[in-house]
Amino acid sequence: MHSPELLKGTLQTILLKVLKDNGRMYGYEITQLVKELSAERILLTEGALYPTLHKLEAEGMLKTEVVTIGKRVRKYYSLTPEGRSLVKERVNELIAFIKTMGNVLQVELN
């Protein structure tokens, strides 16, 4: 498990990017995918996940579609066009940040 402090500031980027790569997904599904992609090292908490999804939706970055499976409700999220621009921005920002850290810490990152 990575230090939660390091995770700070990366949650929006993660959500937007997995939605870009995988089309529409629902909250719980995202937690499972991120868990898998990170080899158990990033375990998204619901207290952070849902409020962030709601926020991105309120900002018009995500749109939702509620689907009922039996008696169970799933809320699918997908990117809006504005969300699509935001992903690129956020991912580039993170890559730039990581490169800067490489320079400051004088380490190779590959």
Next chain:
Amino acid sequence: MHSPELLKGTLQTILLKVLKDNGRMYGYEITQLVKELSAERILLTEGALYPTLHKLEAEGMLKTEVVTIGKRVRKYYSLTPEGRSLVKERVNELIAFIKTMGNVLQVELN
């Protein structure tokens, strides 16, 4: 300038690593070096810098030496042996985190 949120959790690592690479340094000197190494993209604020240096000192990771230049006081910081182990840990932790992010976001980091 990088998003301050991304910086969170990296400050201790930065301080420890520049002290490891450059021997003893004082606070203001660290801010200038980090500014230079990051091409103006990481500007350490005093409100974060000094309390963090004090905390690392209190934990026995750093030792200090006060030097008077004219009427000006400088507080030099350097790593203790325990600080030296901590740097390695912290840098490895950050590298691991960055690799995980690369996997989750499916991006190349070099």
Next chain:
DNA sequence: CTTATATACATAATTCACTTATGTATTAGT
């Protein structure tokens, strides 16, 4: 010579993205 900027430290108040805790309800496995 005086005014602004840079150097150099320090700490208190505030912010905000997260964690932790709690709640509700359905579905599947044993």
Next chain:
DNA sequence: ACTAATACATAAGTGAATTATGTATATAAG
């Protein structure tokens, strides 16, 4: 029948940062 997994949501609390403020010396510019 019970437990764990699935699936959502929100309120309370935390802590590392930002912002603001304070003190003081040194230097450059006009």
